[in-house]
Amino acid sequence: MTPRLSRATLAALADGRGHAVPGPAVDPASTTVGLVHLGLGAFHRAHQAVYTEDAAAAAGDTGWGILGVTQRSARVAEHLAPQDGLYGVLTKGATHTSLRLIGSLRDVAFPGERTPHVLRTIAAPSTHVVTLTVTEKGYRRRPDGLPDLTDPDLGSDVAALAAEIGGAPPEQPARSPIGLLVRGLALRHRQDAGPLTVVCCDNLAENGRVVGALVHELLAAVPHAQSLAQWVRASVAFPSTMVDRIVPATTDAHRTEATALLGLRDEGLVVGEPFTQWVVEDTFAGPRPAWERAGATLTADVAPFERAKLRVLNASHSTLAYLGALRGYATIAEAVADPELEAIVRALVDEDVLPTLEAPEGLDLVRYRDDVLDRFANPNTGHTTVQVAMDGSAKLPQRLLGTVRDRLAAGAVPTAAAATLAAWMSYVHATTHGGLEVAGRKVSLDDPLADALASAADGPVDGLVDRLLAVREVFGADLAASSELRSAVRAHVRTLALV
Numbered sequence: 001m002t003p004r005l006s007r008a009t010l011a012a013l014a015d016g017r018g019h020a021v022p023g024p025a026v027d028p029a030s031t032t033v034g035l036v037h038l039g040l041g042a043f044h045r046a047h048q049a050v051y052t053e054d055a056a057a058a059a060g061d062t063g064w065g066i067l068g069v070t071q072r073s074a075r076v077a078e079h080l081a082p083q084d085g086l087y088g089v090l091t092k093g094a095t096h097t098s099l100r101l102i103g104s105l106r107d108v109a110f111p112g113e114r115t116p117h118v119l120r121t122i123a124a125p126s127t128h129v130v131t132l133t134v135t136e137k138g139y140r141r142r143p144d145g146l147p148d149l150t151d152p153d154l155g156s157d158v159a160a161l162a163a164e165i166g167g168a169p170p171e172q173p174a175r176s177p178i179g180l181l182v183r184g185l186a187l188r189h190r191q192d193a194g195p196l197t198v199v200c201c202d203n204l205a206e207n208g209r210v211v212g213a214l215v216h217e218l219l220a221a222v223p224h225a226q227s228l229a230q231w232v233r234a235s236v237a238f239p240s241t242m243v244d245r246i247v248p249a250t251t252d253a254h255r256t257e258a259t260a261l262l263g264l265r266d267e268g269l270v271v272g273e274p275f276t277q278w279v280v281e282d283t284f285a286g287p288r289p290a291w292e293r294a295g296a297t298l299t300a301d302v303a304p305f306e307r308a309k310l311r312v313l314n315a316s317h318s319t320l321a322y323l324g325a326l327r328g329y330a331t332i333a334e335a336v337a338d339p340e341l342e343a344i345v346r347a348l349v350d351e352d353v354l355p356t357l358e359a360p361e362g363l364d365l366v367r368y369r370d371d372v373l374d375r376f377a378n379p380n381t382g383h384t385t386v387q388v389a390m391d392g393s394a395k396l397p398q399r400l401l402g403t404v405r406d407r408l409a410a411g412a413v414p415t416a417a418a419a420t421l422a423a424w425m426s427y428v429h430a431t432t433h434g435g436l437e438v439a440g441r442k443v444s445l446d447d448p449l450a451d452a453l454a455s456a457a458d459g460p461v462d463g464l465v466d467r468l469l470a471v472r473e474v475f476g477a478d479l480a481a482s483s484e485l486r487s488a489v490r491a492h493v494r495t496l497a498l499v
């Protein structure tokens with residue numbers, strides 16, 4: 001059996017016949033932890049961990065090893081621990097594949113097993129940055145942006161935090177990312193370990209402001225947390241970021257391909273397109289990795305980049321995901337190759353998105369649209385429509401509904417954006433009525449509001465749009481009340497002829 005990737009097997013391979021795979025640029029054994037990452041999914045490993053490694057290597061800095069924290073299960077930690085944190089990034093271009101090894105993960109942990117260790121690391125004076133990629137739904141926000149204190153996981157962390165402020169040892173397993181973060185901040189405050197910067201890397205509009213507000217609101221709900229809240233206001237920064245790299249879920253075929261290139265089995269392998277971008281607001285409370293030396297842009301104002309990316313790339317992605325899945329396409333590349341679907345996406349961007357955007361400095365938005373469509377057309381990433389389609393109730397408010405609101409406020413009917421909503425509604429209907437098969441597989445609705453959406457989709461089909469627009473968690477009261485939007489979505493749903 002092919003041996004597993006680890007520091008020892010890699011060294012043995014290098015001593016023997018060797019391999020042609022570059023990296024790691026940083027040996028985990030030579031680094032200390034300076035950054036804690038919450039949400040050790042595929043994206044962090046293919047994006048921030050790579051920038052952090054390149055920055056550390058360029059600056060000769062050994063203080064930026066990462067403690068990677070998984071959230072919902074120990075699976076990724078179990079994959080990476082026997083590999084000493086080492087893993088490969090398989091880059092799949094349209095014509096070229098390459099593999100490199102990454103060593104910036106110094107440690108991995110699952111809070112279900114090692115919460116005290118994670119909290120102590122967030123509180124360590126040598127830790128300066130916490131990053132997050134826990135998906136849109138992971139933040140447990142109410143539609144008004146406040147923390148959902150009825151969420152049992154967040155509730156459990158709030159109770160643990162209150163006990164810890166009262167002097168209890170920080171031992172209870174953390175159950176939510178924001179709860180874990182705030183409990184780590186509380187310990188850091190108690191230990192007077194200095195300022196910290198929290199960098200959200202999820203696809204949320206104004207992601208830094210969102211996470212900062214969640215932390216402050218959560219603290220406002222906890223008894224005796226005033227001094228902690230004051231310290232957070234003074235000592236913790238929440239810069240916003242725009243993150244971009246298409247990183248699909250890793251498949252067995254990717255692992256087989258990587259094993260052939262490396263000669264070692266890698267259970268932590270991740271896959272990405274060649275393109276990568278990171279724009280970070282330069283408002284850190286303390287030291288940070290020299291990410292600019294790895295190609296990141298540090299800027300005073302990230303909002304125009306973030307807005308352009310969410311509204312052009314992510315909204316187009318979701319449009320292709322819903323329409324593509326409804327037409328039976330397995331991948332985004334197949335969907336964008338359908339001229340009708342490509343035309344729908346172009347109309348979305350040209351007619352509704354671009355009028356709401358201000359071009360970030362140095363970015364031609366029309367060129368950006370075309371570049372994004374070219375990236376989607378890469379046949380080798382294998383990004384599935386069903387993966388991009390998941391969690392629509394949490395994603396659409398971030399990537400589409402800002403456009404819809406801006407267009408309505410400008411007195412325009414967002415007819416093209418309404419096509420995306422119609423596609424999502426048709427997808428919700430099909431996946432909750434057992435009627436959607438994509439590439440030979442039955443697809444069911446994967447969404448944090450699946451139950452509410454299924455009951456809204458259940459009923460006479462001519463009322464589908466009304467019932468789904470009434471889901472306040474997604475559309476709020478304003479969009480539910482817009483008769484122009486309602487008519488536009490209804491017209492598209494009729495055209496889709498799926499109900």
Ligand SMILES: NC(=O)c1ccc[n+]([C@@H]2O[C@H](COP(=O)([O-])OP(=O)(O)OC[C@H]3O[C@@H](n4cnc5c(N)ncnc54)[C@H](O)[C@@H]3O)[C@@H](O)[C@H]2O)c1
Nearest residue numbers: 039040041042043071072133134135138202203245246247
């Ligand atoms: N994959 C990409 O192409 C890409 C690109 C840009 C940004 N992102 C951002 O990164 C996020 C994660 O993407 P990924 O590819 O790593 O996904 P993934 O499925 O590989 O990992 C998701 C991570 O989020 C955690 N998570 C999921 N649901 C959660 C919940 N309800 N509560 C707490 N934690 C939860 C998981 O435990 C895991 O650590 C995306 O949602 C997006 O915001 C991804």
Ligand SMILES: O=P(O)(O)OC[C@@H](O)[C@@H](O)[C@H](O)[C@H](O)CO
Nearest residue numbers: 203243244245246247314317388
């Ligand atoms: O990662 P999600 O689930 O928020 O969204 C799915 C895709 O639209 C997204 O991951 C893009 O691939 C990514 O945002 C490109 O940078």
